[in-house]
Amino acid sequence: MERELDLLTWEIDGVRPWPIIRMRIFHELTRRSGLHGDPHPVRRTRADQVRLVGKHVAGTVTRNPFLARGSYDALVVPHPRKPGGIEIYTDSLRSTLGGSALVLDSGINGTPLPGSVNLDFFTSASGAVRSRRVHARCAEIASALESETGVKVPVAALVAREVPKHSRLRAVYRTLLKRRRIKTVYVVVAYFHQHIVGAARDLGIRVVELQHGAISPYHLGYSYPGRPDVADQPDELWCFGSYWTDVAELPARMKAEVAGASFISPLSATELAAKDPRLVVFLSQGTTGPALLSYAASLATARPDLDVAFHLHPSERSTDYVLPAGVRMSAGNTLTLLAAATYQVGVSTTALFEGMVLGCRTAVANLPGHEYLDPTIARGDSVLVPTPDGLASALDTLPRASTPDSYYAAPRLPL
Structure with a gap:
C-alpha cells in the first residue's frame, strides 16, 4: 500500500508525514484489531499530569539546554527506560564522550539522567495545539487500510497532531543545534524523534542511531523493503551485533555498523x-x-x-x-x-x-x-x-x- 499510494513522497507544508506516523499506524492497527495490547502503556492520574506540567515549567529554568554555556561536539538523546537508574544503550558512549556531549534526556516518560537537559516544556506545548486542516489523502489512506485489514485507523487525527508538532519542534531543535555548534547527534529510537533527525538534516549534521531493541523485517521503525529513499532518517545505525546489520532492509543511504554492547556478555x-x-x-x-x-x-x-x-x-x-x-x-x-x-x-x-x-x-x-x-x-x-x-x-x-x-x-x- 505504501508503494501503491506513493506515501513516502507525500508532503504537507514541506514535511513528509508518512515516516512520522508509520510506526504509530502500526500500533493502531495491531491494537484496534486485537492482535496486540498497548506496547508501552502510560498511566497517569490527574495529579500526575499536574505534577508533570509543574516539572516542565520548572525545567525551562533548571534543565533548559538553551541556557547551557559553550559549544559541544555531540548531542546524545538517551532512552527513557533506565533499569536500576542506568540507561544502558548510551552509557558507554556518554562515558567515552565525557564533557564534549550535551545529554538531552526527557522526563516525560521516565527520570532524566543527572546533569542532563531537556526541552520537555516545548515538546508538550508543541503537541497541545493541533491543526484543524483536513488533508484529502488522509481519508484515502484510512480507506485503503480499512479495505486491506478491516480496521479503521484515525489517520487524519494522527496527521493533525504529529505534523504540526514535528514542524514546531524541528524549528526549536534547529536553533539548539546551531547555538550549541553540534557536529554529531546520537539518538535512541530515532523513529519517534524525527524532529531532531530532521533538524540535523537541515543543517548537514551527522545523525547516528543506537539500537535499543529487536529489529526484524516486520519492525516498521526500520524495515523499508527495497531500501527506498525515506525522509528524516539517521545516517548510521549502530547495532549490538552482526545479526542485526542485515536482518531488515533499512532506508537508502542508512548504514548499519556493529558497535557491540557493553551491558551484556556471554557466560563462562x-x-x-x-x-x-x-x-x-x-x-x-x-x-x-x-x-x-x-x-x-x-x-x-x-x-x-x-x-x-x-x-x-x-x-x-x-x-x-x-x-x-x-x-x-x-x-x-x-x-x-x-x-x-x-x-x-x-x-x-x-x-x-x-x-x-x-x-x-x-x-x-x-x-x-x-x-x-x-x-x-x-x-x-x-x-x-x-x-x-x-x-x-x-x-x-x-x-x-x-x-x-x-x-x-x-x-x-x-x-
Missing part, C-alpha cells in the same frame, strides 16, 4: 554449569502478556517439578495479572534472572535475544509477533512451540544459541 563455562536446571522464565510484554500466561499455566500443570517464573516488561504492572497455580511473579533485574535460568519462553521481546547470549534454551510462543524470531528459528537458535500444551514435551530439546556474540558483540564504538 562455569557460569553455564551453575544455571538452575528447574528455572523457566516467561518473558512478558504488554502486547502479548495475557496470551503468554496460558503457556506458563500449561507448563506449570504438566511439570510441577519446575520453577515457572513470569517476568514482567518494565511497562507492565503486577496488578495486570492474576497468576495461575504453579506460576510465580518474578522481580528484579532481567539479565540477572536470565543468567540463572536454563529455559526462557517469549514472543518478540528483546530479552529473548539477551537470554540467548546468557545461555538460555529458547522457546518462542506461537502468538502474534513471533515472526520477529523467525531468523533465529531458521538458524537453529530457538524453536517455535505451536500450542501451550506442546511446551512441556519440547522443553528438554530446546537449543542454545550456537554463536551468541552475533547478537551481542563485545563493545567497540565506531566513533
Whole structure:
C-alpha cells in the first residue's frame, strides 16, 4: 500500500508525514484489531499530569539546554527506560564522550539522567495545539487500510497532531543545534524523534542511531523493503551485533555498523554449569502478556517439578495479572534472572535475544509477533512451540544459541 499510494513522497507544508506516523499506524492497527495490547502503556492520574506540567515549567529554568554555556561536539538523546537508574544503550558512549556531549534526556516518560537537559516544556506545548486542516489523502489512506485489514485507523487525527508538532519542534531543535555548534547527534529510537533527525538534516549534521531493541523485517521503525529513499532518517545505525546489520532492509543511504554492547556478555563455562536446571522464565510484554500466561499455566500443570517464573516488561504492572497455580511473579533485574535460568519462553521481546547470549534454551510462543524470531528459528537458535500444551514435551530439546556474540558483540564504538 505504501508503494501503491506513493506515501513516502507525500508532503504537507514541506514535511513528509508518512515516516512520522508509520510506526504509530502500526500500533493502531495491531491494537484496534486485537492482535496486540498497548506496547508501552502510560498511566497517569490527574495529579500526575499536574505534577508533570509543574516539572516542565520548572525545567525551562533548571534543565533548559538553551541556557547551557559553550559549544559541544555531540548531542546524545538517551532512552527513557533506565533499569536500576542506568540507561544502558548510551552509557558507554556518554562515558567515552565525557564533557564534549550535551545529554538531552526527557522526563516525560521516565527520570532524566543527572546533569542532563531537556526541552520537555516545548515538546508538550508543541503537541497541545493541533491543526484543524483536513488533508484529502488522509481519508484515502484510512480507506485503503480499512479495505486491506478491516480496521479503521484515525489517520487524519494522527496527521493533525504529529505534523504540526514535528514542524514546531524541528524549528526549536534547529536553533539548539546551531547555538550549541553540534557536529554529531546520537539518538535512541530515532523513529519517534524525527524532529531532531530532521533538524540535523537541515543543517548537514551527522545523525547516528543506537539500537535499543529487536529489529526484524516486520519492525516498521526500520524495515523499508527495497531500501527506498525515506525522509528524516539517521545516517548510521549502530547495532549490538552482526545479526542485526542485515536482518531488515533499512532506508537508502542508512548504514548499519556493529558497535557491540557493553551491558551484556556471554557466560563462562562455569557460569553455564551453575544455571538452575528447574528455572523457566516467561518473558512478558504488554502486547502479548495475557496470551503468554496460558503457556506458563500449561507448563506449570504438566511439570510441577519446575520453577515457572513470569517476568514482567518494565511497562507492565503486577496488578495486570492474576497468576495461575504453579506460576510465580518474578522481580528484579532481567539479565540477572536470565543468567540463572536454563529455559526462557517469549514472543518478540528483546530479552529473548539477551537470554540467548546468557545461555538460555529458547522457546518462542506461537502468538502474534513471533515472526520477529523467525531468523533465529531458521538458524537453529530457538524453536517455535505451536500450542501451550506442546511446551512441556519440547522443553528438554530446546537449543542454545550456537554463536551468541552475533547478537551481542563485545563493545567497540565506531566513533
